[in-house]
Amino acid sequence: MPAIQGSTAWVSGAAQGIGLALSRELVAKGANVVMADLMEQSKGQKLAAEVSQGGAGVAVYDQVDVTDSGSLHRSMVDKPKEAFGCCAFIVINNAGIAVSDDAGEAKMKAMVDVNLMAVMRGTYVAAEAMRAAGQKGVVINTASMGGLLPLPETPAYAASKWAVVGFTLSCRPLKKSHGVRVNCVCPAMTQTPAVGAFFESKFKEADANHPLLQDQLLPEVVADAYIALIENEKLNSQAAAIMPQVSYLHNFDFVGVTMQGMKDGVKLPRRAKL
Numbered sequence: 462m463p464a465i466q467g468s469t470a471w472v473s474g475a476a477q478g479i480g481l482a483l484s485r486e487l488v489a490k491g492a493n494v495v496m497a498d499l500m501e502q503s504k505g506q507k508l509a510a511e512v513s514q515g516g517a518g519v520a521v522y523d524q525v526d527v528t529d530s531g532s533l534h535r536s537m538v539d540k541p542k543e544a545f546g547c548c549a550f551i552v553i554n555n556a557g558i559a560v561s562d563d564a565g566e567a568k569m570k571a572m573v574d575v576n577l578m579a580v581m582r583g584t585y586v587a588a589e590a591m592r593a594a595g596q597k598g599v600v601i602n603t604a605s606m607g608g609l610l611p612l613p614e615t616p617a618y619a620a621s622k623w624a625v626v627g628f629t630l631s632c633r634p635l636k637k638s639h640g641v642r643v644n645c646v647c648p649a650m651t652q653t654p655a656v657g658a659f660f661e662s663k664f665k666e667a668d669a670n671h672p673l674l675q676d677q678l679l680p681e682v683v684a685d686a687y688i689a690l691i692e693n694e695k696l697n698s699q700a701a702a703i704m705p706q707v708s709y710l711h712n713f714d715f716v717g718v719t720m721q722g723m724k725d726g727v728k729l730p731r732r733a734k735l
């Protein structure tokens with residue numbers, strides 16, 4: 462088990478919400494954490510100092526835009542070595558944004574760059590760094606319940622999160638090739654300053670009594686799910702659904718369902734020739 466005590470971790474989107482709650486929990490459990498976010502460096506350093514207070518580990522802050530590949534590499538690979546003398550073997554790709562589909566193509570693309578491209582790039586950068594360091598490690602990507610279910614309010618956001626789940630489930634071989642387990646979390650509605658607030662207003666627009674507004678997760682509860690995925694060495698290529706009442710591993714069997722469908726499936730009429 463990659464013990465958290467004494468380990469080095471890198472968390473993106475760490476300045477608020479889920480990433481901040483997870484950074485606090487990792488430091489409390491004795492990890493040294495690079496908290497990576499867009500927040501300006503001096504403010505971030507103050508936040509990291511506050512997170513470090515009374516914890517068994519230490520947090521440092523690193524201002525980075527995870528959509529910039531050079532900066533991402535510097536933050537994930539060089540910063541942990543500079544701050545703690547070793548590679549991060551717990552890597553949390555958590556930074557994310559949410560926009561409406563009617564915000565326009567440029568904003569949708571920017572969202573996909575953060576929610577998906579940075580996650581894929583971050584997974585490979587982490588895996589290469591861990592292999593080069595000869596260390597086993599774990600990457601956890603942040604998807605959403607909107608990556609397991611349709612989310613009609615924001616189809617493009619749902620697409621970015623479904624893609625994170627598909628990517629993560631397809632990373633199974635990295636355990637053998639690089640010694641790296643790759644899992645993802647799929648939280649339901651969580652009370653956070655930006656993404657959470659965005660969905661709160663979106664769901665309220667649709668229905669003031671929207672059922673998803675009734676029972677929201679706290680970021681600390683989501684952070685606990687990351688900890689469980691880090692600590693359980695058996696878990697690789699898994700998507701964990703985090704809901705207010707229950708959390709569970711979402712066991713996809715796409716291959717089985719496809720094979721069964723081919724066996725039993727109703728033949729659809731062939732398309733007429735155009």
Ligand SMILES: NC(=O)c1ccc[n+]([C@@H]2O[C@H](COP(=O)([O-])OP(=O)(O)OC[C@H]3O[C@@H](n4cnc5c(N)ncnc54)[C@H](O)[C@@H]3O)[C@@H](O)[C@H]2O)c1
Nearest residue numbers: 474478479499526527556557605650651653654655656657
């Ligand atoms: N809040 C929810 O209801 C909910 C539910 C499911 C999944 N999620 C996902 O959880 C993750 C964390 O979101 P949150 O709810 O804590 O939201 P949040 O908006 O409070 O925090 C997200 C953090 O990511 C940072 N960030 C955004 N773009 C960045 C970039 N390019 N580079 C570096 N940092 C960047 C922001 O500055 C912010 O600090 C996101 O991936 C989000 O999609 C949130």
